[in-house]
Amino acid sequence: MKFKMPTAYTILVAIIIVVAILTWIVPAGEYELGENDAPVPGTYEQLPEEETTPQGAFDVMMAPIRGFYDAIDVALFVLVIGGFLGVVMKTGAIDAGIAKVVETFKGRESWMIIILMALFSLGGSTYGMAEETIAFYPLIIPVFIAAGYDAVTGVSVILLGAGVGVLGSTVNPFATGIASGFADVALGKGILIRLIMLVAGLILAILYTTRYAKKVKDDPSKSLVADMGESNKEYFLGKKDEGEFPELTGKRLFILVLFALTFATMIYGVLPLEDFGVEAIPTLWWWFPELTALFLVAAIIIGFIHAFGEDDFGEEEFIDSFVTGAKDLLGVALIVGVSRGITVVMNAGNITSTVLHAGETTLSQAGRIPFIILTYLFYIPLSFLIPSTSGLATVSMPIMAPLGDFANVARSLVITAYQSASGIVNLVTPTSAVVMGGLAIGRVPYGKWLKYVWKFLVIIFIMTILALILGLYINI
Template structure:
C-alpha cells in the first residue's frame, strides 16, 4: 500500500498553474545570464534594423517573479494586460450560467447527439473546418474560449474524450491561423510592415491552409476513433467517468419548448454577432463599409440614436470590450425572455462566472512569462542573433531557417501582430538581400507563430482551453507531440517549395 502511494506521488504531475510559474522562474534566471539589449524603433513602433545595442543587465528577482502574474493581468508599458480577456471569460461563464438556467442548451446538445447517432465522427472535420476558416480569415483565437463549454459536452456525449473536444476548437482554429490567408492580425500586419500587399504570397498560404487542415483533421479523427472503440485508450481515461458527469447532457427524449427555442435562437445570434463584430471588414476590403453606413444611419435618427447610445461602435471594429458587453447584454435579454426571476438571473450569472474563474486567472499567469521576458530585455538579444546569423545562406535554406528561427521568437512574443510589428523590419530586408521574396518571410513568420501557439504555455488561449476542459498541459503536449513533429517537417518542405515554385 505504501509503495502504491509513493508511486502515485511520483507519477502525479504539477498543475498548469505550477508549470507556468516554474517557467516564469526559469525565464527570470535567464535574465541574469542572457545579455540584455534593445533596438531603436520608428514612429509606428517598428524595430529599425541594424540599431541593436547592448544595455545594462536587467536581472529579474523574486519581487519581479511574483509581480509578473499581476502585471500580466493589468499590463505594463511593454506587455498588454490580460484583464480584457479574463473579464471576457468571466462574462461568457455568466452568460452560459444564465442559459443553463433555461435548460435550453442541454436539451439542444442532447438532440444534436441523437441526430448524429452512428455518424458522430463527421462532426470533427465539419467543426474543425469552421474554426479553421475563422483562424485563416481573422485570426480567431481568444474568441474560441467561448465555444469550449459548448463543444466539450457534445464530444463527451458521443463517446469521445475532452482531448478530442479541445482539439476540434484549438487545433481547428490554430491550423487556420498557421495557414493565414487574409488574417489582418498576422498576414496583414506583417505585409503592411514590409510595404507589400497582403495578397502577395496567398497561393502558398492557401496550400499551407488546406494541407495543415487535412493533417490536423486526420490526426484528431484517428485518435477519436481509437477512443470511441476503446475508452481506455484515452490519454485522460482516469477522468473519463468524472468528465461524463461534469459535462453531462439531458435525456435525448427531452424536447425543447417554445421559450427554449427562442433562447437557442438568441444564443446562436450572440455568437453570430460576435463573429460579425470581430472580422475587420474594411481591412479585408476597403470598399466594404456597410456596417459603418448602418451604424451612422442609426446614430443619425434623433430618438433611436440617443436610445442606442452615441458611442455605439460598428460591426467590424469590435474587440474584447464590445464582445464582453454583447455577452453581458444577451445574458440579461435571455433571462428576461425566458421569464426567469431576477434572483435566478443573478445567481446563474454569478455561478457561471465562478466556474470559469480558474480559466480567467490562468490567462494572467501565462501573460506573466512575457512580462519577465520584456522587463529582462532579452527578447531583442535573441532577435539580433537571428539578424546576424541568417544573412549568409542560400534562398531555400534561408526560408527554412527563418521559419525555425521564428519558433523561439513566437514563444517570447505569442501575439502574432506584436511579433510581426517587432521583427518584419529586420527579417523582410534580410530575405531580399539573399534573394527570398518578402511574402515568403511573411509565410515563415505566421507558420512558425501558428505552430508554437498550439502548445505554448505563454498563450492564454492554450492555457484557457485546457483549464476549461480540465486537461493538464503535460497531457496536451504528450497528445500533440507527433502532430507538431509532422507539421514542422511538412512546413519546412512547403517553405522550400515556396522559394522554388511560388
C-alpha cells in the same frame, strides 16, 4: 513516488523564474524604434551595464500581477462568458440542443468533427480566430462527450481546427496583415502557398482527430483521459441518461437561436471587412471590451426570455446563475494573467531585442533554402516567448523581412515562415492563454495534451518545411 505533471500555474511560474534568471545572463539591448514603435534593422545596441534591468525576486512576484493588469480585458471577457453560459445552461436549452444534435448525427458523429474543424480553420485563417474560441469549449465538448467521444476530442476539434487556420493565415489582419505592413508587401502576396498550407493542415488535422476519436469511441479505455471519463460526463452533462435530457421546446429553441446569433455577432464584430475591401457593410472594429458587453447584454436578454412562464426563475436566480457560471471560469481568467507575466519579465529585462538581434546576425548570410528553414526554426522559440502573433510581427518583421533580400527570398515567404512557426507553437505553448484556457475548460491536463498532440506537431512541422521550400518557387 511517481512523477506527476505540474499544474498550468506551476509551469507558468517556473517559466517566469527561468526568464528572470536569463535577464541576468543574456545581455540586455535595444533597437532604435521607428514608425509604430517597430525596431529599425541594424540599430541594435547592447545597453551599458548601468542601464540594464535584470529581474529579481520582487519582479518575479510582481510579474503575474502586472500580467493580469495587462490582460484584464481578456480575463474579464472570460468571466462574463462564464456568466453568459451559466444563464444559458440554467434554461436547459443547451442540454436539449445536445440531445437533438446527438440524435440527428446518430451513426454520423464524425461529420461533426469535419464540419466544425473546417469552420474553425476558416475563422483562424481569415481573422485570426484564437481568443474567441474560448467561448466555444463549454458548448462543443459536451456534444462530443454525449456522442461517445471524450474531452480531448472536443479540445482537438477547436484548438487544432482554429490553430491550423492561423498557421495557414491567408488574410488574417493580426498576423498576415500586420506583418505585411511592416515588411512593406501587399497583404495578398504569397497567398497561394498559404492556401496550400491551410488546406493541407486542415486535412491532416481532421484525419488526426477522427482517427483518435474513432479509437476512443470503439474502446473508451483508449482515451487519454479515461480515468476522468465518468467525472467529465457528470461535469459536462450532469447525471442524465439520454432520455432524461429536457425537451427542445419552442422557447428553448428560440434561446438557442439567440445563443447562435450572439456568436455570429461576435464574429461580425471582430471581422475586419474594411481590410478585405468590403465597403458595403461597415466594419465595427470590436475587441474585448465590446465583446464582453455583447455577452453581458445577451445573458440579460436570455434571462428575461427564460423568466416568462417560469415561477422559479427571477432576478435572484438570474444573478446566481451568472455568478456561478463566472466562478467556473475563474481559474481560466487567472491563467490568462499569469501567462502574460512571462512577456512582462522579458520586456522589463530588455532581452527581447537581444533575441531578435541573434536572428539578424545569424540568418542574413545563408542561402535560399537554408535561410527560409533557419528563419522558420528561429521563429519557433521566439513564438514561444512572444505568443501574440500581432506582437511578434510588430517587434520582429521590420528586422527579419529585409534579411530575405540578402538571401534572394521573397519577403512574403518570410511572413509565411513567421506565421507558420507562431501557429505551430501556439498549439502547445503554456505561455498562450488560448491553449491553457481551453485545456482548463475542457479539463484536459497539459501533460495529456502534449501526449496527444506531439505526433501531429511532427507531421505539421515536416509539412511546413516542405511548403516553405515549395514557396521559394511560387511567387503568387
